[in-house]
Amino acid sequence: MNVNTNGLSKPEILKLFKSKRDSYKATAESILSEAERHGGFTDREEMDFDRITEKYKQAAHAYEQMLEGRSDSGMPLSETTGSTSTAPARGEVFSSFGEQLQAIAAASTPGNRPDERLYQVLAASGMNEGIGSEGGYLVESQFSSEIIRKIHEAGSLAARCRRIPVAANANGLTIPTIDETSRADGSRLGGVQGYWSDEAATVTATKPKIGKIEMKLAKLFALGYSTDELLQDAAALGNVMTSAFAEELRFKLDDAIINGDGTGKPLGILQAACTVTQAKESGQAAGTVQYENVLNMWTRLWGRSRGNAAWLINQDIEPQLYSMSLAVGTGGSPIFLPGGGASDKPYATLFGRPIIPCEQCATLGTVGDIVLADLSQYLLIDKPMQSASSMHVRFIYDEQTFRVVYRVNGQPTWSAALTPFKGSNSVSPFVTLATRA
Numbered sequence: 001m002n003v004n005t006n007g008l009s010k011p012e013i014l015k016l017f018k019s020k021r022d023s024y025k026a027t028a029e030s031i032l033s034e035a036e037r038h039g040g041f042t043d044r045e046e047m048d049f050d051r052i053t054e055k056y057k058q059a060a061h062a063y064e065q066m067l068e069g070r071s072d073s074g075m076p077l078s079e080t081t082g083s084t085s086t087a088p089a090r091g092e093v094f095s096s097f098g099e100q101l102q103a104i105a106a107a108s109t110p111g112n113r114p115d116e117r118l119y120q121v122l123a124a125s126g127m128n129e130g131i132g133s134e135g136g137y138l139v140e141s142q143f144s145s146e147i148i149r150k151i152h153e154a155g156s157l158a159a160r161c162r163r164i165p166v167a168a169n170a171n172g173l174t175i176p177t178i179d180e181t182s183r184a185d186g187s188r189l190g191g192v193q194g195y196w197s198d199e200a201a202t203v204t205a206t207k208p209k210i211g212k213i214e215m216k217l218a219k220l221f222a223l224g225y226s227t228d229e230l231l232q233d234a235a236a237l238g239n240v241m242t243s244a245f246a247e248e249l250r251f252k253l254d255d256a257i258i259n260g261d262g263t264g265k266p267l268g269i270l271q272a273a274c275t276v277t278q279a280k281e282s283g284q285a286a287g288t289v290q291y292e293n294v295l296n297m298w299t300r301l302w303g304r305s306r307g308n309a310a311w312l313i314n315q316d317i318e319p320q321l322y323s324m325s326l327a328v329g330t331g332g333s334p335i336f337l338p339g340g341g342a343s344d345k346p347y348a349t350l351f352g353r354p355i356i357p358c359e360q361c362a363t364l365g366t367v368g369d370i371v372l373a374d375l376s377q378y379l380l381i382d383k384p385m386q387s388a389s390s391m392h393v394r395f396i397y398d399e400q401t402f403r404v405v406y407r408v409n410g411q412p413t414w415s416a417a418l419t420p421f422k423g424s425n426s427v428s429p430f431v432t433l434a435t436r437a
Contacts, residue, residue, distance in 0.1 A: 031049045156253070171217055172217055173213075
């Protein structure tokens with residue numbers, strides 16, 4: 001921002017800079033208000049906002065300089081201000097997530113020269129989503145990976161799903177499948193039929209039915225605002241940002257795997273057409289889980305899934321499990337085995353399969369309070385996590401916005417439950433218990 005101050009007194013110069021600062025701030029607030037009204041920046045609004053924000057920062061900085069008696073010239077700010085950020089030799093890396101976020105914030109302060117390591121991160125990642133002049137630098141890849149790993153660790157449901165990464169130039173995935181919903185003659189593999197035949201006899205030609213799974217990536221993201229006070233402690237900031245973002249994204253993804261409606265998010269087990277809902281027992285009391293319930297759920301599980309399945313439960317039902325037993329003559333046998341006890345497993349077990357407490361499961365008595373699921377039959381697609389920073393949203397509050405975006409989607413690989421060759425009850429890799437109200 002070049003301003004001609006020749007012939008003006010210091011009070012007049014102060015008034016000029018203050019007037020320009022306030023004018024730019026009012027214009028930026030007007031653009032921001034309009035963007036919030038219609039749900040986000042248009043390309044034009046974002047360009048105008050960037051331009052006005054830069055002018056606002058320069059005018060504000062010039063005004064502060066004049067107040068401190070540091071400059072009374074019309075020189076560009078880059079010639080009258082020093083740098084407060086470090087500039088280590090190329091090749092160095094940030095020692096922590098917090099240190100890098102601190103450097104990002106410092107680069108957005110008027111008059112500061114960006115830490116050169118931020119440019120190295122941009123060059124290494126090959127991406128350019130952030131606006132460098134506004135502190136929109138990508139977070140170094142090793143810190144992004146730290147967050148994504150936490151989503152797939154610690155016993156999360158995502159870790160049990162079949163996961164396929166999506167290529168950099170793609171926005172989704174299409175996978176051909178065999179469309180099979182029945183094992184009856186003429187329906188296996190979607191329509192293949194075999195015949196016993198006499199010599200020289202002919203049979204009817206058949207063929208498999210081919211279907212496909214199509215998914216587009218949905219967006220899961222988290223935002224964090226950081227004040228100057230918090231930015232003063234890089235170690236604390238790194239811990240807060242990394243832990244909070246990882247925990248929230250893991251929670252939301254697990255919730256979608258169970259409850260998602262498939263609109264802008266994964267299609268969850270409870271909403272999928274292939275999921276079998278086992279009816280409650282005749283006369284069963286509300287808010288209970290009986291041995292007959294879990295036995296019938298087990299018999300509705302697809303046979304090939306029995307080696308991979310797990311019981312997902314709300315912890316509200318655990319008292320029901322501890323009191324569950326099978327009568328044998330005048331005695332009985334326990335059905336539920338606590339983890340680390342008689343079963344010698346990290347999880348409690350039912351029918352030899354682990355019981356995993358999951359807070360996204362419904363409360364006791366509601367469909368979804370206990371789910372028997374083989375998550376190897378649930379498909380997740382995703383791209384690597386992206387992290388960036390900008391001061392667009394909260395610039396008038398002098399706060400930085402840190403954003404983490406994870407593009408992911410998922411759904412069961414089955415389109416419908418399977419009718420067995422013999423028997424009347426359909427089977428599936430996903431079984432729930434009907435509401436007991």
